Amino acid sequence: MAQPRVTLADIAARVGVSPKTVSNVVNNTGWVGAEVREKVLVAIEELGYRPNLAARQLRRGSSGVLALALPTLAEPYFAELASVFVDVARDRNLTVLVSQTGGSRERELEALDGTGLPAIDGLILSPLGLDAADVEHRRRDVSLVLVGEHGERVAGEREHHVGIDNVAAAAAATAELIAQGCNRIATIGVQDEGPTETSRDRFDGYALALRRAGIELDDSLTGHVQEFNRAEGALAAQRLIDAGSVFDGLLCFNDSLALGALYTLGVRGLAVPERVRVMGFDDIADGRYSIPAFSTVAPGREALANRVLDIIASPDKIDPGHHEVPFSLVIR
């Protein structure tokens, strides 16, 4: 595998020009005659030259690599977010290095610190365990953008954060259910411990929409969960039904919960959407292929990724603090 590297100097020697001229050909810089350029290109092809990016980076000072640190790729929401980041970054000639923190403060600090990562131009962090003080003494030679609801709290006024307005999104989703004729809307996804920002924001939006529509909040329609996964969704739906709660709309705080709930509804003979209209959150691929279909809130991942990369490109020209990107409702 490890035959000696072909360098600019090798090409230069073969063609009989200076290394700098070869460099000029490779980078389309400076002046190079057509004849020389041609010869250089041929030699590059023949010897199989590829630029040494470490050297280039050392010289230029930037690497074209971004780190994306998120809790885990095993959750579809994050996996799809990562997927979008990788693609969007690619369009800008950047590559993304994905690392997983497991949501632990310790590993989030490591990511902030850059331990173990190669040289990066920017860090995108979706924290769960960090607090605001932690980001205060981060290294300052890498630009940082936080994402996620917990990230918003951590970012404060001094750091960049990009995200949707969760309260407004949940309110819009709820309002849509109301507009479709639901007036007893249950919710699944209220969390009572851990980093509960997401859960709280979405519940606030739900409550807001009900209030606006003049519908009273009914505690018996609130489904509590510990985590946002399919099993919890299925169980929460079971509990609601077993408790005798009757509902014609169901707002799940993410799509995995919704997929779990759908199963229970199916087994219990509650037809979707005839008897119960279901709304999820996140627009994950799995939800798009669900039968029966359910509506969801699409968080505008492309917009988010682009906004984040804009900020990383010129962090000083953009004011720190919260940056909002639009969400949209996907009605199915």
Next chain:
Amino acid sequence: MAQPRVTLADIAARVGVSPKTVSNVVNNTGWVGAEVREKVLVAIEELGYRPNLAARQLRRGSSGVLALALPTLAEPYFAELASVFVDVARDRNLTVLVSQTGGSRERELEALDGTGLPAIDGLILSPLGLDAADVEHRRRDVSLVLVGEHGERVAGEREHHVGIDNVAAAAAATAELIAQGCNRIATIGVQDEGPTETSRDRFDGYALALRRAGIELDDSLTGHVQEFNRAEGALAAQRLIDAGSVFDGLLCFNDSLALGALYTLGVRGLAVPERVRVMGFDDIADGRYSIPAFSTVAPGREALANRVLDIIASPDKIDPGHHEVPFSLVIR
């Protein structure tokens, strides 16, 4: 963001030693007195020095970065595979750069070529569009390991491939269903076009197990799909049931198909596992949280990742060709 970088020389100047001594402290190399070491560490802390990894890499010749190129992170199987790779690599002080090819030959070639990627020590590629000739003239300065069923075909005898024995796995899964008392086992996941290696191997294993058990293959129990997702699974199950096929076991060629099929079974009142036992493939997280639970084939992702990294660590000492890792059945 961009204050001037702190270098070894800065630390050296402040402490009054040579840069090399500071380097020795940082890397625990050479001889450094306890007193000097302490002073250096203090200075590093005070000035906030962090090694320039581009320079280090240029000097050392290796980057500690691996590229993992797979079709898409949006599919849970690949997302979880990536997740495992990132973690396993971390244990070895390596970082993983994830790129997505979308399964297109063109972008797989780009990955092989390294275009746009920073300097990497190894490439792990899960191809779908490539053919064997394509890997022949790849760059040889980076070690390559292929994964996935299509990867196996592409690898041939000359390249490294790591994976499970799909035929044996499908046979074992089918045998397990038979052992549990099923004698009419339907299958969902036969593909008729595209890169169908996976589908074919798994069907072969299924057929093999039936033959061994003396059960005749019944075409009416074969569910065809275009892709491996939930909706196709649900639809295929519908078609089987609507066609009047009666079955007491269901082998789905991946967990997403199984999850889709489960929904249909639930709606049609076919209790799982009382009436129908369901077996999936891949052991994705979503399946672990499924209600009702279903069994699956766990492809041994950790073992696979470790094997791959072993090969990348010393590609020349290990014979190229197919390397098998164990699978296991997860009975739920």
Next chain:
DNA sequence: TCGGTCTAATTCAACGTTGAATGTACCAGC
């Protein structure tokens, strides 16, 4: 006293690339 073996720290050069500065040759215009 001399050489030998430690420990501790240094010097030097090189990894491969590219910005800035500089050189050369040729031609046009006055």
Next chain:
DNA sequence: GCTGGTACATTCAACGTTGAATTAGACCGA
């Protein structure tokens, strides 16, 4: 014949780090 411009190419140094070789002193035994 001199100046100025254009087209092409070169030299030089530096990015920050570290392996190899070297130095310097301290200590030890003969």
